Amino acid sequence: MKKEEAIDGLERAGQTINELYAKAWATALYPTQYGWGPSIASMGAIPLLSVASIGQMVSAAIVDQVPADVFDRLSNIARPREP
Numbered sequence: 001m002k003k004e005e006a007i008d009g010l011e012r013a014g015q016t017i018n019e020l021y022a023k024a025w026a027t028a029l030y031p032t033q034y035g036w037g038p039s040i041a042s043m044g045a046i047p048l049l050s051v052a053s054i055g056q057m058v059s060a061a062i063v064d065q066v067p068a069d070v071f072d073r074l075s076n077i078a079r080p081r082e083p
Contacts (some may be wrong), residue, residue, distance in 0.1 A: 003068040
């Protein structure tokens, strides 16, 4: 895996978390529109999505600080050595 691929994956994960977070808030704030069951479930999901968002931000910050050659070395560990 290249560093750019890791960064892109983390950005996509962040966007997905943000979309889910927005949907959870919309559902939680309008129980008459979405129903009380989904509204209460969304209220429970909001803290979990907040933790996921923090985890994604920390992971992105760490990946950003790791040199690209570390990713190359880690990718080569699983490859068999050539004789």
